Amino acid sequence: MARTQGSRAEITGPLIRSEARKLFAHKGFAAVSMRQIAAAVGVQAGALYAYTPDKQALLYDLLESHMQDLLDAWQDDPHADPLDRLERFVRFHIGFSLDHSDAVFLSYMELRNLTPQNYRKIAGLRRRYEDLLDGILRDGMSAGRMNIDDRKLATMALIAMLTGVTNWYREGGRLDRQRIGDVYWGLARGAVGAD
Amino acid sequence: MARTQGSRAEITGPLIRSEARKLFAHKGFAAVSMRQIAAAVGVQAGALYAYTPDKQALLYDLLESHMQDLLDAWQDDPHADPLDRLERFVRFHIGFSLDHSDAVFLSYMELRNLTPQNYRKIAGLRRRYEDLLDGILRDGMSAGRMNIDDRKLATMALIAMLTGVTNWYREGGRLDRQRIGDVYWGLARGAVGAD
DNA sequence: GTCTATAGGCCGATAGAC
DNA sequence: GTCTATCGGCCTATAGAC
Numbered sequence: 371m372a373r374t375q376g377s378r379a380e381i382t383g384p385l386i387r388s389e390a391r392k393l394f395a396h397k398g399f400a401a402v403s404m405r406q407i408a409a410a411v412g413v414q415a416g417a418l419y420a421y422t423p424d425k426q427a428l429l430y431d432l433l434e435s436h437m438q439d440l441l442d443a444w445q446d447d448p449h450a451d452p453l454d455r456l457e458r459f460v461r462f463h464i465g466f467s468l469d470h471s472d473a474v475f476l477s478y479m480e481l482r483n484l485t486p487q488n489y490r491k492i493a494g495l496r497r498r499y500e501d502l503l504d505g506i507l508r509d510g511m512s513a514g515r516m517n518i519d520d521r522k523l524a525t526m527a528l529i530a531m532l533t534g535v536t537n538w539y540r541e542g543g544r545l546d547r548q549r550i551g552d553v554y555w556g557l558a559r560g561a562v563g564a565d
Numbered sequence: 566m567a568r569t570q571g572s573r574a575e576i577t578g579p580l581i582r583s584e585a586r587k588l589f590a591h592k593g594f595a596a597v598s599m600r601q602i603a604a605a606v607g608v609q610a611g612a613l614y615a616y617t618p619d620k621q622a623l624l625y626d627l628l629e630s631h632m633q634d635l636l637d638a639w640q641d642d643p644h645a646d647p648l649d650r651l652e653r654f655v656r657f658h659i660g661f662s663l664d665h666s667d668a669v670f671l672s673y674m675e676l677r678n679l680t681p682q683n684y685r686k687i688a689g690l691r692r693r694y695e696d697l698l699d700g701i702l703r704d705g706m707s708a709g710r711m712n713i714d715d716r717k718l719a720t721m722a723l724i725a726m727l728t729g730v731t732n733w734y735r736e737g738g739r740l741d742r743q744r745i746g747d748v749y750w751g752l753a754r755g756a757v758g759a760d
Numbered sequence: 761g762t763c764t765a766t767a768g769g770c771c772g773a774t775a776g777a778c
Numbered sequence: 779g780t781c782t783a784t785c786g787g788c789c790t791a792t793a794g795a796c
Binding site for chain 2: 538550
Binding site for chain 1: 775
């Protein structure tokens with residue numbers, strides 16, 4: 371399979387995605403031009419259209435694969451102690467959010483730039499993720515290990531609280547990730563009435 | 566004081582601000598053109614520049630006045646019971662956020678579009694607001710009414726949790742504001758170890 | 761204060777060569 | 779797969795008339 375001079379498809383594809391993710395997260399989808407993405411990748415703007423039909427599809431691709439990665443990364447044991455499962459979820463969600471902070475930020479900020487159809491797909495994946503936590507809380511209540519007034523609201527409140535770490539966390543700051551996980555697990559345990 | 570034909574300064578100024586706030590919140594700062602704002606107001610694009618030197622200043626003005634309104638709206642009684650003060654804060658923050666959801670969303674999403682200097686000013690106002698909650702938690706711990714591992718993180722966690730209401734609240738939904746306040750107060754009370 | 765007109769520039773996307 | 783060149787369009791901001 372002869373290759374055209376200058377072709378580096380295996381590298382260019384992933385590079386477009388990672389540079390676009392960074393730029394979209396830091397400047398906003400609408401504020402980033404295809405030319406800027408191309409410059410960051412090291413190609414000319416026209417070359418991007420060999421990988422994506424348009425700018426909107428590139429955004430959707432980033433959001434969709436992020437949500438899929440998130441769902442794939444979570445491993446639960448439905449038979450374990452609900453409080454242990456919740457603790458693992460707390461540490462997992464914080465860790466994953468910090469490891470993918472650009473994608474997390476994008477997933478909250480740029481939903482409005484999706485077509486209605488694409489928006490529904492991403493919202494569906496997010497809903498699936500929320501249901502994972504909801505299931506843990508449900509089992510915790512059934513087992514009498516948690517005391518929760520409204521389970522759906524508790525789910526949304528916990529996810530917002532945990533994701534908020536990305537708003538203030540700075541590498542090399544006062545607290546390391548283990549310690550942050552400890553503190554947030556204490557907050558979450560109290561919030562679900564597990565003391 | 567004669568007025569030029571067609572001049573409606575008292576109306577146009579506030580209208581520019583409110584239409585810009587709506588458009589920026591729903592589409593993103595970079596995605597909204599001055600022409601779109603002008604069309605929503607009912608003037609031509611050039612007329613906007615009698616009220617703002619440029620688009621960036623318009624954004625800063627919206628964020629600055631929002632933070633100032635927030636700080637002005639909160640009334641605390643440092644001598645009251647810390648748990649009562651925290652409950653008032655929880656209900657106040659949720660209510661204010663829902664009443665000003667466009668401005669709240671803007672304040673989180675469009676900080677990146679401010680100049681460094683303007684960013685520092687907004688960050689300073691936000692810090693002052695965080696310190697109001699921090700003070701309540703400090704007094705609660707001193708009085709032995711709260712059990713908090715890390716006060717700064719608890720502050721950030723609570724604000725993120727409460728602000729998150731704007732992500733899912735819909736007018737006329739399953740729960741009214743009073744009930745939402747009840748549920749979140751329960752979560753917050755547990756999180757600060759007040760049970 | 762508001763209008764019309766416009767300068768100067770960047771945009772997304774495509775065509776065609778290699 | 780990547781490049782160069784380009785179309786048609788929209789952008790911010792300003793100038794000058796009323």
